[in-house]
Amino acid sequence: xxxxxxxxxPLTAWAFTVLLSLPAVAADIRVIYPEFEPKIEGKEVDWIxxxxxxxxxxxxLTIAAPIATRDANLTVREIGASILDLAVNDASNDQLSAYxxxxxxxxxxxxxxxxxxREGDTVYWSCVSSNAVAGDGTxxxxxxxxxxxxxxxSASISIRGDKAAKVEPRDMLRADRTFRLTEVDQLAVAQxxxxxxxxxxxxxxxxxPLRWKSKSSRSKELRYSKSQIDLSDxxxxxxxxxxxxTSITDLRAVVASKVIPLRTIxxxxxxxxxxxxTTAFVRRxxxxxxxxxxxxxxxxxxxxxxxxxxxxxVAKLRAPAGDYRVVVKAPGYETKEQSVSWGDEATTTILNxxxxxxxxxxxxxxxxxxxxxxxxxxxIGGDEENANNPDFGPDSTRTxxxxxxxxxxxxxxxxxxxxxxxxxxxxxxxxxxxSRKIEIKPNQTETIDVQLLRVVDSxxxxxxxxxxxxxxxxxxTSDQYGRVENLLCEHLEFAPCTExxxxxxxxxxxxxxxxxxxxxxxxxxxxxxxxxxxxxQNSFPLRHVPHTQNGGGPRADANPVVQIERIAMWDDGSxxxxxxxxxNLHQIxxxxxxxxxxDEGFRKMLKWTDVIEVHPLQTxxxxxxxxxxxxxxxxxxxxxxxQLLNQGYRIPGVINTDAHYNHHGSGWRRNWFASSTxxxxxxxxxxxxxxxxxxxxxxxxxxxxxVKATSKSVDKVAIPGDDLIAKDGxxxxxxxxxxxxxxxxxxxxxxxxGRLAETHNRTRxxxxxxxxxxxxxxxxxSYFDLELDSDAHVIVATxxxxxxxxxxxxxxxxxxxxxxxxxxVFVDLDGNGFDHNHDELGLPLPxxxxxxxxxxxxxxxxxxx
Numbered sequence: 001x002x003x004x005x006x007x008x009x010p011l012t013a014w015a016f017t018v019l020l021s022l023p024a025v026a027a028d029i030r031v032i033y034p035e036f037e038p039k040i041e042g043k044e045v046d047w048i049x050x051x052x053x054x055x056x057x058x059x060x061l062t063i064a065a066p067i068a069t070r071d072a073n074l075t076v077r078e079i080g081a082s083i084l085d086l087a088v089n090d091a092s093n094d095q096l097s098a099y100x101x102x103x104x105x106x107x108x109x110x111x112x113x114x115x116x117x118r119e120g121d122t123v124y125w126s127c128v129s130s131n132a133v134a135g136d137g138t139x140x141x142x143x144x145x146x147x148x149x150x151x152x153x154s155a156s157i158s159i160r161g162d163k164a165a166k167v168e169p170r171d172m173l174r175a176d177r178t179f180r181l182t183e184v185d186q187l188a189v190a191q192x193x194x195x196x197x198x199x200x201x202x203x204x205x206x207x208x209p210l211r212w213k214s215k216s217s218r219s220k221e222l223r224y225s226k227s228q229i230d231l232s233d234x235x236x237x238x239x240x241x242x243x244x245x246t247s248i249t250d251l252r253a254v255v256a257s258k259v260i261p262l263r264t265i266x267x268x269x270x271x272x273x274x275x276x277x278t279t280a281f282v283r284r285x286x287x288x289x290x291x292x293x294x295x296x297x298x299x300x301x302x303x304x305x306x307x308x309x310x311x312x313x314v315a316k317l318r319a320p321a322g323d324y325r326v327v328v329k330a331p332g333y334e335t336k337e338q339s340v341s342w343g344d345e346a347t348t349t350i351l352n353x354x355x356x357x358x359x360x361x362x363x364x365x366x367x368x369x370x371x372x373x374x375x376x377x378x379x380i381g382g383d384e385e386n387a388n389n390p391d392f393g394p395d396s397t398r399t400x401x402x403x404x405x406x407x408x409x410x411x412x413x414x415x416x417x418x419x420x421x422x423x424x425x426x427x428x429x430x431x432x433x434x435s436r437k438i439e440i441k442p443n444q445t446e447t448i449d450v451q452l453l454r455v456v457d458s459x460x461x462x463x464x465x466x467x468x469x470x471x472x473x474x475x476x477t478s479d480q481y482g483r484v485e486n487l488l489c490e491h492l493e494f495a496p497c498t499e500x501x502x503x504x505x506x507x508x509x510x511x512x513x514x515x516x517x518x519x520x521x522x523x524x525x526x527x528x529x530x531x532x533x534x535x536x537q538n539s540f541p542l543r544h545v546p547h548t549q550n551g552g553g554p555r556a557d558a559n560p561v562v563q564i565e566r567i568a569m570w571d572d573g574s575x576x577x578x579x580x581x582x583x584n585l586h587q588i589x590x591x592x593x594x595x596x597x598x599d600e601g602f603r604k605m606l607k608w609t610d611v612i613e614v615h616p617l618q619t620x621x622x623x624x625x626x627x628x629x630x631x632x633x634x635x636x637x638x639x640x641x642x643q644l645l646n647q648g649y650r651i652p653g654v655i656n657t658d659a660h661y662n663h664h665g666s667g668w669r670r671n672w673f674a675s676s677t678x679x680x681x682x683x684x685x686x687x688x689x690x691x692x693x694x695x696x697x698x699x700x701x702x703x704x705x706x707v708k709a710t711s712k713s714v715d716k717v718a719i720p721g722d723d724l725i726a727k728d729g730x731x732x733x734x735x736x737x738x739x740x741x742x743x744x745x746x747x748x749x750x751x752x753x754g755r756l757a758e759t760h761n762r763t764r765x766x767x768x769x770x771x772x773x774x775x776x777x778x779x780x781x782s783y784f785d786l787e788l789d790s791d792a793h794v795i796v797a798t799x800x801x802x803x804x805x806x807x808x809x810x811x812x813x814x815x816x817x818x819x820x821x822x823x824x825v826f827v828d829l830d831g832n833g834f835d836h837n838h839d840e841l842g843l844p845l846p847x848x849x850x851x852x853x854x855x856x857x858x859x860x861x862x863x864x865x
Contacts, residue, residue, distance in 0.1 A: 027056040027146045029116055029123040037547070038062060038085065042094030043195065043471050043479055046072040046084045048547045052116070052125055054144060058151045058258070059244050061086045063144060064098075066108035066127050069549060072098055073474025074500035074528055075218065076174055081108035081127045081142050083153070086199065086244045090262050091316035095197035097174030097474070099242060101157050103221055104172060106140040107131040121148040136163045138235075151254040151318075154204070156239040164235035169224035170213075171240065175199065177477040178394050181212045181220055184248055187255065188212050188222055191248060194284075194394055196308060196315065200251045203228045204239035247307040249289055250317035260318040264348040267313045267328055271356030271413070271445070281313030282353050282415075284393060284400070285330035292323040292339070311399065326351065331390065332358040332415025334443075358415040359438060359446035363407070363425055366453045370410030372518070373425055373452065374489040376664075376810065377403045380420040380437065390416055395661035396471070398482030402663045404810070406485040408513050418442045424742075426808045428463070428491025428667060429702040430456040432741045433808050455777045456704045456738040461672040462493040462683060467526065467538050467581060467613070467656035468666050473500035476660040483662060484509040488518055490667025493680040494688055496524040496540035503544045503551030517681035520688070526581060529556030529563050534588055534602060536581035537609075539567045541574075541685050560588075561604045568608040577692045579654065580605070580612045585640035590846035598846035606649050610693050614638040614653035615669060617699060617819045620751060620797045625842030638821070642754030643845060645793055645824060648836040652695030652721060652823050664810035672698040674719060695721025700820035702743045702805055703779070707796045707822045708734045713831070720823035725831045729788040733825075737780040737798050742808045743818045744800045745779050746771065750786065751795040754841050760784050763801075786827075791835045793824035 030036060030053050038045075038053045040060050047053070047062040054061050064070050066080030076084075076098045083099040106129035113128040126143035138161035145154040159167045175190040179197075182189045187200040188210035203210050205228050213223045222240070230237045245251035253260045267282040288306045309315045321344050328336045334355035342349075363373035379388035392400030399405065405412050418440050426433040434450045465487060470480035484506050487495045497506045506521045524540025535556065545552030554570050557563040568578050580588075587594050590601035614637045624639045641653050659665030673688060674696035691697070696719055698705055709718040711726035718724035724731065737745055750760035762782070764771040770782040780798065799819040806814035826834045 027054070027118075027121065027123045027148050027150075029054045029125055029146070032062065032547075034547075039089075039092065040085045040087050040094050041092040042085070042087060043477065044085070044094050044097055046076075046097075048549055051084070054123060054125060054146050054153065055089070056146055056148055056150065058089060058149065059087065059146075059153065060089055060092070061146075061153055061244075063125055066111055066114060066130075068107070068109040069555065071501065071549070073472060073502060075474040078104070078107060078109075083144070083155075083242070086153075086242070088244050088246060088316075091196070091246050093196055093246070095175065095179070095192050095195050096199060097176055099155070100172040100174070101142040101155055102140050102159075103170045105133050105167070107133065108142070122146065136166075137161050138164050138167055149258060151258050152202075152241040152243040154239060154241050156204075156237060158235060158237040160235035165231070167236065169229050169236060169238045171222045173199075173220045173222065174218060175220065176218055177396055181214065183209065183211060184252065185255070186210070187243075187251070189248065189251065190220065193247070193306070193308060194397070196246050196310060198245040198248050198251045200243040200245060200255065202241040202243070202255065204241065210240070246315070246317050247305065249305045249307060249319070252305075253318045253320060257320065260320055261342070261344060261346045263317055263319050263342060263346070265309070265315045265317075265326075265351060266348070267309050267315075267330070267351045267353060269333065269353045269356055271358075271415070281309075282330050282333065283309060283311045283313055285309045285313065285328050285333075285353070287315050287351075288327040288329075289317070289319065290325045290327075292325060328353060330415060331392075331417050332356060355443045356415060357418050357440055357442050357444060358413065359423075359440065359448055360413050361407075361411070361425065361448040361450060363410045363427070363450045363452055365431075366451065371427055371452065372406070372408045372489040372491070372515075373410055373412070373427055373450070375405040375407070375412060375414070376424045376426070376808065377405070377414070377416070378422045378424075378807070380422055395663040395665075396477045396479060396482075398479040398485055398662065401482065404663055406482070406489045408485055408488045408515055408518075416440055422807075423448070424807045425450045425452060426742070427452045427489065429670075429700070429704065429740055429743060430454055430458055430463070430491060435807070455740050458672065458704055459678060460674060461698070462675040462678065462680070463491060464494040464671045464673050464688070465492045465656055465666050465669075466496060466540070466577070466579060466654060466671065467498050468495070468659040469499055469526075472502050472504050473526075473660075475500060478660060478662050478665070480504070480506070481509045481512070483659070483666065484513070484519075486659070486662050486666045488513075488515055492519060492666060492670065494520045494673065494683055495666075496522045498524045498526050498538045498540060500526050500528050501550060501553075501556070503542050503553040505544050520680045520683035520685065522685045523551075525551065525553045527554055527556050527563060527567055529560070530558060531560070533582050533584060535560040535563055536583070537564050537567055538579035538581055539570070539576050541576060541689075543571050560602045564605045564608045575686070575689055577689050578608055578610045580609045582613050582615075582635075582658065583637060584635065585612070585637055585644060586846060589640075589644070590848065598848045600848065601846065606644070606651065609651050611652045611654045611697075612637065612641055613656060614641045614699070615655040617655060617701065617797070617821045618799065618817060620795070620821055621749065621756070621799065628843050639754075639841065639843075642751075642795075643841055643843070646754055646836055646839045646841070647845070650826075652692065652697055653699060653821075654692070654697060655699040664813055668805070668809045668813035668816070669699075669701055672700065672704065695823040697721065697823045698820060699823075701816060702739070702818045703745050703798055703800070703820040704738045705796065705798055705820040705822065706734075706736045707825065709794065709825045709827070710734075711827075718825045720825060723826045723828055723834060725828050726788065727829060727831065729829055731786045731788065731794070731827055733784040733786060733794060733796065735780060735782060735784065735796050735798075736778065737820065738777050739779050739818065740777070741775070743805060744774060744803055745798045745818055745820075746803070747801055748780050748796065748798045750784050751797060752786070752788070753792050753837055753839055755839075760786070788827055788829065790837065791827060791829055792837075793826050793834075795824050796822045
């Protein structure tokens with residue numbers, strides 16, 4: 001059969017007709033296009049239009065189109081001819097990032113070198129490499145074959161050329177985070193017990209075991225021995241069978257025989273039904289299945305071969321007809337053992353667990369309305385590291401994450417082992433939290449009603465998280481649905497979706513939750529290139545084109561200036577926020593190779609930048625110039641941001657979590673944006689863009705602060721980001737800080753032109769009358785009267801020195817101090833426009849010696865893109 005064209009059109013009409021006329025169970029291969037999309041599901045699905053779908057009645061897989069620009073995500077790149085998605089059809093749950101033939105030693109960039117077709121009962125896909133990375137003159141061909149009824153796909157790699165015999169035979173696997181490598185019988189296996197995935201690799205010479213050799217924490221390598229390769233006059237060849245499975249038990253069955261019925265197991269309970277459930281199912285139960293007379297349950301091998309139910313209590317595996325002993329275990333339930341007999345047909349088995357132990361909780365606001373809630377559960381009497389805390393699942397899952405439960409409906413049913421616990425219920429820093437010490441007794445359900453009062457008045461402002469990630473980004477494996485749960489339960493009111501290297505969307509998840517009105521969102525992305533960390537930029541809103549390369553977004557560029565301009569002008573130059581992420585501003589300003597010698601830097605990037613990430617906030621209280629960091633480690637963005645403000649670059653600051661995992665990932669940093677509405681359902685994305693560009697932003701780890709500046713010269717209240725004329729140099733700044741019952745502050749500081757104003761530093765110790773009591777919401781409410789002798793930008797910072805947020809925000813982020821920092825108010829004394837003072841704050845900026853006609857600061861930031 002002829003190869004497909006460069007434009008990846010479907011198979012020829014003749015071939016397409018032939019494939020359509022084959023029985024439904026026959027193996028099939030097609031190009032993916034909008035009218036023909038794969039049915040593969042799972043957290044790691046990465047196919048786009050133009051890729052290939054290979055399927056039969058047992059399994060499905062997608063093969064990346066061999067073009068130079070085909071990237072699966074940020075870290076799986078130039079991936080043409082690789083398997084991206086792989087799943088068992090009736091238990092579809094793709095967890096594979098990629099199987100990469102020949103371990104990236106060859107580039108498959110030419111679609112004209114693809115050949116697809118059918119030979120007897122087998123369909124095939126093959127491609128010849130475009131280039132050998134080693135430049136050794138060798139050439140590779142990868143060929144995938146799938147036969148009718150086979151539970152595996154065969155991959156064959158042939159290397160030809162004079163130096164082929166010197167090529168080390170190896171493949172690469174990207175199966176990240178919760179996967180572990182193991183070897184079972186003659187197979188190399190990547191197993192993810194929690195996410196119900198096991199991928200087995202068997203040498204075509206099945207009597208020769210395959211072994212792993214890891215290359216890095218992400219990329220795993222399969223190395224083939226001499227006995228597993230075929231030698232010929234013109235090169236070498238190796239072949240491997242790749243089995244998708246739900247567990248090692250499932251994998252062993254299908255390796256033994258390809259005609260094995262699928263068994264569906266659902267674990268139910270008579271426990272109370274959560275409002276989010278229509279059936280009382282047991283999520284994440286461990287199911288051990290042992291053939292009668294083969295007692296491995298309880299030993300190490302038996303534990304390894306267990307399977308786990310999903311969030312609807314379902315587990316699937318293939319097992320031959322026979323009698324089995326099934327043991328089901330789940331925290332908060334009595335262990336159950338049951339005998340089952342399975343015949344030659346596919347079966348569904350219902351197992352029931354009794355003896356529920358745990359708690360049922362409902363969270364409401366002050367008006368009795370249910371609200372999204374996070375419950376963080378600590379074992380009482382555990383060691384300092386809380387080793388006895390419950391562990392519901394890894395930090396990459398959803399809903400039940402480590403010792404935390406996210407309940408977007410406000411209702412949760414939590415199975416938990418008998419014992420004593422301290423449970424903290426929260427809904428972000430505008431709401432009080434409630435803690436409850438509870439004793440869970442066997443076979444009893446503790447009922448908890450919590451009222452989380454919204455005590456902080458944030459009228460006219462909405463909270464925003466502009467930068468977080470989940471599995472589509474490729475550098476993490478977090479469930480994106482779980483990211484949205486995290487955002488909702490932390491009361492983020494505006495959160496664009498900003499995955500690495502891919503425009504994506506939170507809307508499908510919000511819709512599935514019935515929470516579309518609870519959080520405003522839009523599609524965006526983080527374009528991530530090298531050099532790092534300079535070449536990271538967020539942008540939103542962007543037009544999302546699903547199932548296309550990068551979701552329709554721009555590619556990275558090795559030149560950060562080119563990259564950021566490309567982003568700014570994307571979508572026909574539409575108005576958008578372009579955010580510089582966690583930058584080394586010293587490098588950008590004038591030291592591009594960070595060698596300590598001034599050069600041109602990447603300063604032109606600043607022209608296209610709307611906002612800059614400036615965390616960590618606590619550095620605003622440090623005298624950085626006293627102990628400056630090495631230029632290569634110049635990660636003091638807030639200080640450098642204030643230096644840039646003094647040079648005339650009027651770019652607002654923001655902070656974000658950059659969360660990659662779901663255990664307290666989002667929420668511990670946020671921005672408050674000025675907004676014409678407090679209702680997330682009515683938030684205008686266009687307005688959010690304008691407010692960001694205007695710098696109407698307060699940055700915070702929790703405390704809510706308002707800053708209002710006035711003068712006698714104008715009838716105006718200036719908020720952060722605004723200009724204020726004060727011809728007599730006198731400015732009154734009203735600062736109010738509010739906190740719920742789990743946060744506090746004890747210092748408020750005025751910062752003028754980037755320097756701490758000694759006369760405007762107030763602490764609970766020095767000015768006790770201006771700070772509220774520890775149990776009050778208003779922590780500070782007072783005025784600062786400033787007398788300025790020149791134009792100045794004024795920033796306000798507050799902190800709870802020696803304080804933490806630990807119980808609500810978890811053991812990592814919670815150990816940080818509550819802190820808030822405003823964007824500047826720009827005070828203009830003569831009304832002729834703001835003059836920047838060019839103060840470098842004691843740490844010189846890298847500057848080349850200017851020519852006689854050149855002024856170092858002749859290119860201030862221009863918002864006109």
